[in-house]
Amino acid sequence: MSAMSRTRAAVRREPSAGTAPSGRRAAEEGSDSRPHLGRSSGTRRSRLVNRVGATAVLTAAAVAGAGLAPGLSGTADAGTLSAKALRIAAGKRGAPYVYGAAGPTRFDCSGLVMWSYRKAGKTLPRTAQAQYNRTHHIRSGSRRPGDLVFFHSGSSVYHVGIYAGSGKIWHAPHSGARVRLERIWTKSVWYGRIG
Known part of the structure; x- marks a missing residue:
């Protein structure tokens, strides 16, 4: 195909x-x-x-x-990894949020990110803060689908999702919610790329 x-x-x-x-x-x-x-x-x-x-x-x-941007072959490996992780996270739409869960049928925020990237071929730490510490930090203008979006209060990261484009993320929001695509609701975010 x-x-x-x-x-x-x-x-x-x-x-x-x-x-x-x-x-x-x-x-x-x-x-x-x-x-x-x-x-x-x-x-x-x-x-x-x-x-x-x-x-x-x-x-x-x-x-x-x-395949859609042949001139970007230098970033193909990172792009492929991020694209796979994004597709895997989107495939978990509707999975229930459970604190401390990391798949395959229930997730918390960092559990969804860890599980999606592991299935794509990259091992990440368990918590949102540790995942932030493991990424290459980038500016919002450089973000692209598959990058990680870290929500923070001061210097502490409290939530993470996978950037889907157009200011939206795939994430496991909170207790009582399910994995979903949602618009980023605050400016208190940092971006990270998995290399």
Whole structure:
């Protein structure tokens, strides 16, 4: 399967992985009423891209890896590792949060990151703070899908997720919640890259 075919397949699957809560879904996705069905295929493609959103496109590009950007072969290994970890974390959508859990069916925040990267081929420490200490620290402008997002209070890291693009992360939020895609809600974050 070519990189473009994998990207198209990922884009078609993505809406189920990152759908908005049902109360906002219809307003954000636009109308699927019959009068809109007669438009040209170009308009349908535009609607599909709008519906899927930037997160899906960025996630699909990360999953496809270096095949979409042949000029980035120097970063292909790190990109492939990060893309795999991102795909694995997204695949755990809906898994319940359990404090201290590190997979395969229940996770806390650092447990999801550790498990996703281990399945992708890289061993990370268990806690969010230790994971932060293990990463190459980067600026927000350099972040890319698969990088780690560390939430902090002062100098202490208290939460971690995997960056999905468009200001969103895959993470295991808190007790009573499930693994989900969510917008970063604070500016008190640091970014780290696994090399």
